[in-house]
Amino acid sequence: MSSAANGAGANLVNALKAGTISDAKLQRLDEVAVVLEPPSLMHTGGLSTLAITLHGYRDRESLSDRVPASWAGEILQGPAESEVGLLTQGSALLAAFLAAERLEQATRAPRAVSNVHDRYYNEIKHVVEQLIILGFAPPTSRSVEALIMLGTLGNYAFDIMAPILKVSLNHPLGFRIWRVITKMVQLSKPRNPYRRSLQAWVRQLLQQAEALRSKSVYTGRSLDLELAINIPSDWVPADDDWVSNALRARAENETATVRERGMAALGLWQRALQSSELNQSRVKADLMALIAEFEDPKFRPDAYQGMQWEAAAIRHLMAREVPVCKDWPQGIDEPWLSHFHTAVGYLESEGVPPYILPATKTLFEHALLQNAEIYRRQAVETLLAGGWTGPVTSALARFLDLEREGAWIRIRALFALGFMQHRDPIVEQAFEIACQAAYDNLSNNPSQAQIHEMHAALFAVGDCYGATGVAEEEVRRVREGIRNVLTGIIDRKLTVTSPLFSVSRAAAYALTFMVLPRKNKEMDLAEELLQKLLSHPDEVTRELSKWGLENRLGENGQVLPLVLAKI
Numbered sequence: 218m219s220s221a222a223n224g225a226g227a228n229l230v231n232a233l234k235a236g237t238i239s240d241a242k243l244q245r246l247d248e249v250a251v252v253l254e255p256p257s258l259m260h261t262g263g264l265s266t267l268a269i270t271l272h273g274y275r276d277r278e279s280l281s282d283r284v285p286a287s288w289a290g291e292i293l294q295g296p297a298e299s300e301v302g303l304l305t306q307g308s309a310l311l312a313a314f315l316a317a318e319r320l321e322q323a324t325r326a327p328r329a330v331s332n333v334h335d336r337y338y339n340e341i342k343h344v345v346e347q348l349i350i351l352g353f354a355p356p357t358s359r360s361v362e363a364l365i366m367l368g369t370l371g372n373y374a375f376d377i378m379a380p381i382l383k384v385s386l387n388h389p390l391g392f393r394i395w396r397v398i399t400k401m402v403q404l405s406k407p408r409n410p411y412r413r414s415l416q417a418w419v420r421q422l423l424q425q426a427e428a429l430r431s432k433s434v435y436t437g438r439s440l441d442l443e444l445a446i447n448i449p450s451d452w453v454p455a456d457d458d459w460v461s462n463a464l465r466a467r468a469e470n471e472t473a474t475v476r477e478r479g480m481a482a483l484g485l486w487q488r489a490l491q492s493s494e495l496n497q498s499r500v501k502a503d504l505m506a507l508i509a510e511f512e513d514p515k516f517r518p519d520a521y522q523g524m525q526w527e528a529a530a531i532r533h534l535m536a537r538e539v540p541v542c543k544d545w546p547q548g549i550d551e552p553w554l555s556h557f558h559t560a561v562g563y564l565e566s567e568g569v570p571p572y573i574l575p576a577t578k579t580l581f582e583h584a585l586l587q588n589a590e591i592y593r594r595q596a597v598e599t600l601l602a603g604g605w606t607g608p609v610t611s612a613l614a615r616f617l618d619l620e621r622e623g624a625w626i627r628i629r630a631l632f633a634l635g636f637m638q639h640r641d642p643i644v645e646q647a648f649e650i651a652c653q654a655a656y657d658n659l660s661n662n663p664s665q666a667q668i669h670e671m672h673a674a675l676f677a678v679g680d681c682y683g684a685t686g687v688a689e690e691e692v693r694r695v696r697e698g699i700r701n702v703l704t705g706i707i708d709r710k711l712t713v714t715s716p717l718f719s720v721s722r723a724a725a726y727a728l729t730f731m732v733l734p735r736k737n738k739e740m741d742l743a744e745e746l747l748q749k750l751l752s753h754p755d756e757v758t759r760e761l762s763k764w765g766l767e768n769r770l771g772e773n774g775q776v777l778p779l780v781l782a783k784i
Contacts, residue, residue: 218242289313293340296780297347300359300685303780304351306344307366310337314373334374341374345381350782352397353390355684355730356636364393368400375401375411379418385784386422389722389761392433395440398422399447416452419444423463427470432757434722435676437474437628437669439481439590442467446484446591450492458495461485468507474669475520475625479527480590482507486531487540487589504531519664522551523625530588541589545582553623557585560616567608581609584633585616585626597633606639614647621654624666628673635677638684640691648678649698656702659711659720668717675702675723683730685779692731696742703728703742707749718755725750725758729765735774744770 218225218232229246232238289309297303317329334341351363371378385394402419405412422429426441441463448460467473468481482504489500511528514521529546561578569577580603583596600609613634617627631651634644655671658664663671682695696703703724706712712721725747732743740748750762768782 289337293337293344296343298780299778300351300780303344303347304359304362304366306340307348307363307370310341310344311366311369313337314370318373330373334377338377341370341377342381345370345374345378346784347780349381349385349394349397349784350779352393353388354779355638355680357638357684357686359685364396365400367397369404371397371401371415372404372406372409372411375415379414381784383422386429387432388784389432389434389757389764390726391429392435392438392440395444399440399444402444402447402449419448419452420459423448423459426463427466434719434726434757434761435672436719437476437673439467439477442477442480442484443591446487450488450495453492453495455495461488461495461500464488465503468503471516472665474628475517475523475527475666476590476628478507478511479523479530479588482527482531483534483541483589486534490538490540501535504535508532517665519666520625522553522623523666525549526586526625527588541592542587545586553620553626556616556619557626559619560612563612563615564608567611569605569608573603573605577603577605577609581612585629593629594636597636600633601637606637607641610634610637610639610641610644610647614643617647617651624664624670627651628670631670631673631677635680638681640681640687644681645695645698648674648681648695652678652699652702656705659706659717660709663717665716668720672719672723675720675727679723679727679730683727689733692733696731700742703746707746712758713754715755718758721750721753721755721758722761725761725765729761729769732765732769732776734776738774741774744774 218228229238289312292306292309297306313333314330317333320329321327345367348363348367351360352367354360367378367382371382382394382397385391388394398419401415405415409415423441423445426445430436430441445460445463453460464481464484466481468478468485470478473481485500486504489495489497508528508531510516511524511531517524526546526549529549530542533542533546534540561581564578564581565574577600580596580600583593584600585593587593587596600606613630617630617634620627620630634647651674652671655667655674658667659671678695678699682692706720706724712718712724728743728747728750732747733741735741735744744766747762747766750758751766753759753762764782769777769779771777
């Protein structure tokens with residue numbers, strides 16, 4: 218970063234602010250960091266992964282550094298047997314396509330990209346199918362990178378990928394594939410030969426979003442709404458605003474989660490600001506009607522404070538005519554907000570270095586208070602890449618300990634805790650307490666918000682302890698901590714009515730990714746419970762349980778590598 222050591226830090230900060238630092242340089246910084254302190258940094262992902270997550274593969278130099286072009290043929294000879302091998306194959310394909318694209322631009326050779334497409338047709342198919350499976354997994358740096366890699370490949374092989382992606386969207390774990398399609402849209406260029414086909418295909422998928430949502434194991438993630446918000450305005454005729462129709466349908470869906478409804482409403486506002494051709498008067502009228510509903514406690518008394526916060530944020534943005542909150546609505550005096558400020562202050566006692574404490578606090582605020590789902594997730598991803606996950610997860614656990622009532626805000630904290638995948642006794646205890654509290658509510662005529670909280674708690678445990686590479690003893694210890702919750706949900710048949718199907722789906726998700734090998738030929742707890750879920754009245758729960766049993770376990774009860782699974 219500098220010829221003099223004392224200038225390197227300032228140069229790095231300035232380059233990051235200006236957006237001029239290359240992915241290749243971030244990759245080299247990651248290499249240095251891992252060499253200096255590998256144990257604490259291996260799970261964080263790092264700077265280059267964060268750059269890929271936020272911006273996609275745009276730096277040809279860094280991608281070429283990953284896989285020399287001359288290696289591609291040998292690397293792609295057969296299906297990968299590990300996650301690293303699979304990502305290497307994906308990188309090889311991308312490097313070949315980028316080199317061909319650069320050749321076309323430099324020499325106007327008309328078929329360089331299509332030659333790569335045709336030469337590796339079969340290889341693209343098997344790499345895409347395996348990347349989808351990896352993308353189904355809990356959100357590690359590798360699984361997220363697989364999704365973004367797929368989105369980038371879509372610009373060169375859309376005709377090969379579209380049928381496979383459509384099938385995968387119908388899978389119980391297919392909600393994560395929306396992120397692939399979003400990246401395809403973001404990276405689509407005006408001269409892309411697939412652009413017109415992609416537009417028609419994306420429109421068709423968004424029109425099916427409500428039906429696909431019913432098959433999802435995690436509707437609250439709202440990744441289909443993220444796609445809608447990212448659709449370029451020139452794809453949408455002013456007299457046929459199919460994107461706003463999709464957002465409006467979710468915002469007005471009374472059975473949707475607070476997260477979904479708020480994100481859809483904010484998406485309507487963001488798009489109205491971005492395009493002068495959209496009917497802003499109608500959007501404002503729609504939002505005022507939603508605000509009136511959100512502020513009326515009779516509509517969702519179980520989640521009134523969350524709806525109130527969403528309404529306040531929309532008012533705040535409309536008054537300032539900005540798309541996303543950078544500060545927070547004033548005038549709300551609720552216990553949950555006081556508990557939040559206590560948790561933020563808790564960061565000061567957790568050893569975060571003073572020079573990054575203000576930024577860490579800001580990101581922590583956005584991880585819980587930000588209503589724009591995309592930016593809230595990016596705040597969590599940035600905290601993860603920063604490496605100081607211990608203090609942040611301790612502050613999240615502190616907040617969950619203080620705030621026992623507001624399911625809507627507890628759901629946000631649980632998501633962040635699961636996504637950060639920092640595994641220590643404090644996190645284990647937080648998950649155990651959260652699961653037990655939600656389970657107690659589930660046994661006593663639960664509200665819609667309490668059902669969503671039980672789902673979020675189980676999913677967060679699966680995200681954190683179901684990731685590849687977690688030590689077997691850690692998984693077993695965490696499962697034992699919530700054994701009565703898992704067995705109670707299934708054995709007591711607490712989820713056999715449709716309003717509670719989401720909980721059985723979350724249980725199947727956690728069990729699928731936290732399955733362990735048989736011991737002394739005895740069936741593992743996860744295997745035993747998944748077997749029972751095969752007779753559950755919910756089709757999606759049965760489908761995911763069957764997929765988990767067939768793809769995660771071998772004939773002798775050993776756990777199989779995820780890349781060997783089938784869609």
